[in-house]
Amino acid sequence: MRQKLPPLNALRVFEVAARAGSYSAAARELNLTHGAVSRHIAILEDWLGQPLFARDGQSMAATPHARALAREISASFDHIADAAERYGKSRHRNVIRVSAAATLAMRWLIPRLASFAEANPDVDVRVSTVLSTEPGFKGSFDLAIRRHVPGGGQFQAWPLFSESNTVIASPELSQRAGAKTAAQLADHTWLATETRPGDWEAWLEVAGMPAMRARRTTRFDHFFVTLQAVIDGLGFGIGPFPTLDSDVAAGRLLAPFPELRAPGSTYYALVPLDADKPAHLRAFLDWLQT
Numbered sequence: 617m618r619q620k621l622p623p624l625n626a627l628r629v630f631e632v633a634a635r636a637g638s639y640s641a642a643a644r645e646l647n648l649t650h651g652a653v654s655r656h657i658a659i660l661e662d663w664l665g666q667p668l669f670a671r672d673g674q675s676m677a678a679t680p681h682a683r684a685l686a687r688e689i690s691a692s693f694d695h696i697a698d699a700a701e702r703y704g705k706s707r708h709r710n711v712i713r714v715s716a717a718a719t720l721a722m723r724w725l726i727p728r729l730a731s732f733a734e735a736n737p738d739v740d741v742r743v744s745t746v747l748s749t750e751p752g753f754k755g756s757f758d759l760a761i762r763r764h765v766p767g768g769g770q771f772q773a774w775p776l777f778s779e780s781n782t783v784i785a786s787p788e789l790s791q792r793a794g795a796k797t798a799a800q801l802a803d804h805t806w807l808a809t810e811t812r813p814g815d816w817e818a819w820l821e822v823a824g825m826p827a828m829r830a831r832r833t834t835r836f837d838h839f840f841v842t843l844q845a846v847i848d849g850l851g852f853g854i855g856p857f858p859t860l861d862s863d864v865a866a867g868r869l870l871a872p873f874p875e876l877r878a879p880g881s882t883y884y885a886l887v888p889l890d891a892d893k894p895a896h897l898r899a900f901l902d903w904l905q906t
Contacts, residue, residue, distance in 0.1 A: 622663045627689060629656035630668065634678040634686035639669075695756060698742075710739045710896040715757040718745040719840045720859060720883065725761070727862040732903050739896045747811075747838060758897055761904075763881040771886040776904055777858060779880030781815055782871050784846055784855035790870045793852075798823045798873055805851030806830035809842045815854040818878040856880050 629652075633642035639653045646653070657676075661668050668682035678686065698711070716725055721743050729741055744757065753760060765773045783801065785793070793804050808816060820826050834851060836842040843860075846853040847868050855869065857877070863869040885904050887893065 623656075623659055626656040626660040626663070628693070629653055630660050630682075631686050631689045631693065633657060633669070633676075634682055635690065638675045638677070640675065698756075710894070712739060712741050712759065712897055712900050713757045714741060714743045714759050714761065715746060715753070716743060716761040717763070718747060718838070719843065720761060721745045722840065723843075723862060724859045732900065735903070736896065736899060739900070741900065758887070758891060759900065760886040761883055762886055763883055765884050765886065770889060772889055774885040774901060774905060776883045776885055778882040779856035779859060780877035781819055781854050781856050781880045782877045783819065783852055783873050784860065784869050784871055785852045786847055786849040787867060787870050789849040789852070790872055792849075795852075795872065798876060799825060799828065801830070801852055802828050803831055805832045805834060807842050807845050807851040807853040808833055808835045809839045810835055810837050812839055812854075815878075819854055819876065822878045823873070823876050854878075 629642060629646065629648070632645055633639055633653060636642045636645055639650055639657070642648075643650045643653045654676075657669060666681075667679065668685070669676040669678055671677075698713070714721075714725070722745075726743065729743075732739075732741065753766075760771075761776065765771065783798075793800075795801050795804065806816060816830075817826070820828055832851075834845070836845060842853055843855065845851065846855070847863075855871070857871070860869060864871060885901060887897070887901070
């Protein structure tokens with residue numbers, strides 16, 4: 617493994633130089649001389665067998681290839697720092713890394729985190745998001761929130777809540793459209809999401825109008841894009857609850873037909889079976905279920 621790794625000191629200098637934008641800026645950040653930065657970059661370039669910086673006027677600028685490499689190196693250093701903080705003997709805070717779908721994280725989890733932080737001031741919850749189109753699991757985490765339980769017995773699972781789906785709209789559009797009945801929605805634009813096919817059809821079944829179609833339908837690739845379009849008044853959409861409860865409470869959304877709800881997905885908290893389950897993680901699980 618050591619033979620496959622590039623010189624780590626040179627790698628660190630390179631990451632700073634690429635991020636800072638020049639050898640001089642890297643030298644100031646690292647408290648090195650310009651010549652020392654240049655030597656470290658030359659060592660790494662020799663190891664990789666290709667140039668990483670090119671002269672741009674009076675300074676050296678990272679090539680597009682080098683910038684892409686630096687982004688990955690930077691993420692790796694972040695993981696190392698995170699691991700050192702979590703497992704180091706001198707750490708002062710407990711850290712929980714949570715991986716969640718983007719919409720759930722933004723609309724359901726994050727708006728509620730303040731209550732957990734107030735009750736657990738010594739615990740740092742760090743949320744990373746994934747798209748529903750991304751297969752499997754990536755990155756490191758202590759707990760994941762997903763709409764399914766993977767097979768293979770890799771995770772211990774706790775059910776959190778089941779969503780139900782209904783029509784959503786901005787207050788301005790709802791007032792302007794004046795749709796008092798579900799049948800009147802046919803005269804307006806419907807917003808749909810490629811990653812949530814069948815949402816409108818399922819709701820129309822519950823509404824007893826399976827054959828009804830919109831005057832116009834606009835599709836977006838991800839639900840958080842569709843949701844923003846709904847908030848901006850582009851049309852009516854189908855939204856999950858209780859995920860969007862905070863948007864309704866804040867007045868950003870309305871659910872004009874709250875009694876007509878189609879069953880949605882169930883979310884689960886997933887913890888790897890072989891992971892440590894310290895007291896602060898168990899406290900977070902209890903809070904999630906509450």
